[in-house]
Amino acid sequence: MSTLILLLITGVGLGALYFLVASGLSLIYGLMGVLNFAHGAFLTLGAFVSWEMSRRIGEGTWLTFIITLVIGAAVGGVFAALTEFALIRPLYNRHIEQVLVTVGLSLAAVAIFEGVWGTDPQYTKGPEWFTRTTDVLGAQVPNDRFVTIIVAALVLLGVVLFLKKTRYGMIIRAGVENRSMVTALGIDVRKAFTLVFTIGGAAAGIGGVLASHYFGYVSPALGGSLLIFAFIVTVIGGLGSLAGAAIASVVVGVLQQITNFYWGVGDFVVIVLLAVVLLTKPTGLMGKTA
Amino acid sequence: MSPDNIEPILRVQGLRAAIDGSQVVDGVDFDVPATGITALLGRNGVGKTSTIKSIIGLITRTGGTIELAGERIEKVPTHKIIQRGVGYVPEDREVFSALSVAENLKLAERDEHPNRQLVDELFPDLVKRAHQAAGSLSGGQQQMVSLARALLNNNKLLLVDEPTKGLAPKIVQEVAQALAIAAQSVPILLVEQNLAVVRQLAAGAIILSGGKVVHRTESAADFLNDEALTQRFLGVQSEGAVEQSAETTSGGML
Amino acid sequence: MSPEPTNTLPSEESTGERNNTSAVNTVDKVARRVRVQPARSAQGPRSKVGAWGLGLAGLLLMAALPLLNISIPGILPTPTYQPGSLQLLAMCMLMAAAALSYHLLIGVAGLLSFGHALYFGAGSYGLAIILNNFGLPLLPAMGLTLVVALALSAVTGMVALRVTGIPFAMVTLAFAQAGSVLVRRNPGGATGGEEGVSPDAAGIPDFLIGVANTRNLYWLSLLTLLIVIVVVTWVQSSRAGHVAAAVRENELRVRVLGLQPYWAKLLIFVVAGVLAAAVGMVFVLLQSGTVPRQVSADFTITLLVMVVLGGVGSKWGAVIGGVLYTLLDQRLSAFANSIAVESLPAILHVPLSEPLFILGALFVLVVLFMPGGLTGAVRRLRERLSANSAAKRN
Numbered sequence: 038m039s040t041l042i043l044l045l046i047t048g049v050g051l052g053a054l055y056f057l058v059a060s061g062l063s064l065i066y067g068l069m070g071v072l073n074f075a076h077g078a079f080l081t082l083g084a085f086v087s088w089e090m091s092r093r094i095g096e097g098t099w100l101t102f103i104i105t106l107v108i109g110a111a112v113g114g115v116f117a118a119l120t121e122f123a124l125i126r127p128l129y130n131r132h133i134e135q136v137l138v139t140v141g142l143s144l145a146a147v148a149i150f151e152g153v154w155g156t157d158p159q160y161t162k163g164p165e166w167f168t169r170t171t172d173v174l175g176a177q178v179p180n181d182r183f184v185t186i187i188v189a190a191l192v193l194l195g196v197v198l199f200l201k202k203t204r205y206g207m208i209i210r211a212g213v214e215n216r217s218m219v220t221a222l223g224i225d226v227r228k229a230f231t232l233v234f235t236i237g238g239a240a241a242g243i244g245g246v247l248a249s250h251y252f253g254y255v256s257p258a259l260g261g262s263l264l265i266f267a268f269i270v271t272v273i274g275g276l277g278s279l280a281g282a283a284i285a286s287v288v289v290g291v292l293q294q295i296t297n298f299y300w301g302v303g304d305f306v307v308i309v310l311l312a313v314v315l316l317t318k319p320t321g322l323m324g325k326t327a
Numbered sequence: 328m329s330p331d332n333i334e335p336i337l338r339v340q341g342l343r344a345a346i347d348g349s350q351v352v353d354g355v356d357f358d359v360p361a362t363g364i365t366a367l368l369g370r371n372g373v374g375k376t377s378t379i380k381s382i383i384g385l386i387t388r389t390g391g392t393i394e395l396a397g398e399r400i401e402k403v404p405t406h407k408i409i410q411r412g413v414g415y416v417p418e419d420r421e422v423f424s425a426l427s428v429a430e431n432l433k434l435a436e437r438d439e440h441p442n443r444q445l446v447d448e449l450f451p452d453l454v455k456r457a458h459q460a461a462g463s464l465s466g467g468q469q470q471m472v473s474l475a476r477a478l479l480n481n482n483k484l485l486l487v488d489e490p491t492k493g494l495a496p497k498i499v500q501e502v503a504q505a506l507a508i509a510a511q512s513v514p515i516l517l518v519e520q521n522l523a524v525v526r527q528l529a530a531g532a533i534i535l536s537g538g539k540v541v542h543r544t545e546s547a548a549d550f551l552n553d554e555a556l557t558q559r560f561l562g563v564q565s566e567g568a569v570e571q572s573a574e575t576t577s578g579g580m581l
Numbered sequence: 582m583s584p585e586p587t588n589t590l591p592s593e594e595s596t597g598e599r600n601n602t603s604a605v606n607t608v609d610k611v612a613r614r615v616r617v618q619p620a621r622s623a624q625g626p627r628s629k630v631g632a633w634g635l636g637l638a639g640l641l642l643m644a645a646l647p648l649l650n651i652s653i654p655g656i657l658p659t660p661t662y663q664p665g666s667l668q669l670l671a672m673c674m675l676m677a678a679a680a681l682s683y684h685l686l687i688g689v690a691g692l693l694s695f696g697h698a699l700y701f702g703a704g705s706y707g708l709a710i711i712l713n714n715f716g717l718p719l720l721p722a723m724g725l726t727l728v729v730a731l732a733l734s735a736v737t738g739m740v741a742l743r744v745t746g747i748p749f750a751m752v753t754l755a756f757a758q759a760g761s762v763l764v765r766r767n768p769g770g771a772t773g774g775e776e777g778v779s780p781d782a783a784g785i786p787d788f789l790i791g792v793a794n795t796r797n798l799y800w801l802s803l804l805t806l807l808i809v810i811v812v813v814t815w816v817q818s819s820r821a822g823h824v825a826a827a828v829r830e831n832e833l834r835v836r837v838l839g840l841q842p843y844w845a846k847l848l849i850f851v852v853a854g855v856l857a858a859a860v861g862m863v864f865v866l867l868q869s870g871t872v873p874r875q876v877s878a879d880f881t882i883t884l885l886v887m888v889v890l891g892g893v894g895s896k897w898g899a900v901i902g903g904v905l906y907t908l909l910d911q912r913l914s915a916f917a918n919s920i921a922v923e924s925l926p927a928i929l930h931v932p933l934s935e936p937l938f939i940l941g942a943l944f945v946l947v948v949l950f951m952p953g954g955l956t957g958a959v960r961r962l963r964e965r966l967s968a969n970s971a972a973k974r975n
Contacts, residue, residue, distance in 0.1 A: 145941025152931040223409035319748040
């Protein structure tokens, strides 16, 4: 029983990481029709810059950790905004070229990361509390999992509030449904594009910082390995649906943890789930039926 | 077509537009007078909706000039054209189903002081359902939202595409009334298949066929009373036998 | 008075999509932008003979390279008769062949697959495993591998092709990921996990083993490339190829004509998969081994980059892209370690010493500024030159 609790919580923790990456992917695809392969690079850069910063101001304190979260968000957001402005915007409405350009960017970015930081993993150090565990119904849960879940939940809350309460949030919600009609109301959707990329990038950056503590290290390959699962989560949840991404993240994370622990086939199961969803409801659990 | 002393609000010359390589608008010329309702008529698939869409740039134009209130707009992006004072009511309504009625309207507000009072008076039902998700509304109510969006702002021109499509007769009347009231303050270019409504509302009419203008009239009523003309251009016999088209699919999605 | 005629005709067909981001349609709609270069569009018989002659001469030259002593410093590490260059050139040709098989999928059939590496891996891993565990001689082992690859691409294709566009891309990605994971797990010790696997030399004829015999592997690679070119050309001009290309342009129209797009697409998918496997088999012989990366999404993306660099939709684009990419990838490290670059300040030195950075950046530039890739640019240049000379003549 306690094992199950542990698996459940760590599964949700893993799902939280996936969500931080998938939320951006989902919104970007829903609004802009762009499948952003460079999303992992936003995550990795956020993780690396934060790690560098934390080394300089003193690892292992709560203050440093919080600062790294802010830096991760900022770095991810800025990188994403620049990408949208310089690479995506010039290719307006040419969706395949936009996807290709993000592929090229991810290749180049990972190469630079390897050049600057090397290919070996660099170990991270968070507040000492992270290394301890808390007893939950008999299960010894590593504390950093809680932080991951809470931060991801806060990000989800923040994004939902933004979408529901601000004008740009309304524009994005409408645009995900019907972009041309938003334009036909006299609204310039391109600003919403940059905004969505920035938000997605910031969430990915935060995800990078949290991942570096979750896995214990940063490396140039960090973003890429998470990205594949984030894609899977996004598609299962329904491209363009934030709620779908959230639900799918938890389902996938928990499923992966449980099946990995007992039978070692976690990765497979997730992939089979993707195939099943795609063949029965290609638009995803909460996607619009086209 | 317009009275000599008032400029037409919209002047279209040689308009061409293509979708996926096929030329759907193939050299269209007409003027829309600065007052009243002008009907855009024609059989299925002749390019009425495409003409409207290409005027505001939702479809790629391949040629021609368009003047809105005397200013050329071919190179102006869609959202800027709308900002200059165009209200667009699309075929199939296209309300945002995930947003509430109030949000749908708020999104459409462009001016500092939108015509809230007018809209609330015309569509009391929408006031009641302000917080209801637009996707859960009936077809008629969605059409009200779509119309309200266009009436909220002070526009120079309204482009209205088949507002009565698929609606019950009572709602059709409500829509027609709303349009008639709106036309008191803003000119309307109205695409309509329901000829009774056209007869009721329209002053002038422009008839399309094969992506081109084939007939113009300053009196829609006279045109519709002329059996020979309506048969020739609309394929409709006035004895009540309606010509069925081979295509019965509705172009948009429900 | 006659009753008012009311027209109850259904509305005019609105053909524009109201939202460009409808998931299922996006990639389809945009894949149509890829236009297959008309094979020999406006060429008369004389230039066709000329093209054939040129091709034959090129083939003979390539075949003769191991016997010649040509040096291209900077590009080739050694003179052409030595194994260093032969290994590099063989790899270039194999990658060109792999890129060609991908071109069949994406350029001809418009199927954006992220899992093509799976079939390449089926060839390389398959051959190695069969040689190591079943003691078959080379040719039967190759035959068996191809059969396995055929079955694999047929089964995965049948499942994946039930969807299109982005879902299709994701399913193929998922399958390749599954293969990659499987291979890394090293079931039964057969795949060697992260280290990869090498084929046991016992089953391979002597003339294909050893550095001294690199030239034989070179010729084998050349033969492979040739076969792939022939097969791709044949499929492209076959009925299935035409149907698939038409589907790429407008699937609805094809269905209305009563043709079955599914089978044409499946056929192309399977052919592309088998070709990739064939290349993979020769690859494992050339490299004396294979690693999990060859089954990964990374490798498929590599193929994608090759095809786009060369120009999507063009056979020769895929070949050129494959050769160029491989040359850059292999030789850039040498370039980066050269004194000239080492002495540059770090901010230039670091990116330039990463071949993937240069390739990625080049790829981005090509997509932004050179749609149609290298072959597109060459074509436009040729058009402009002939327009200039025509203008001069007038």
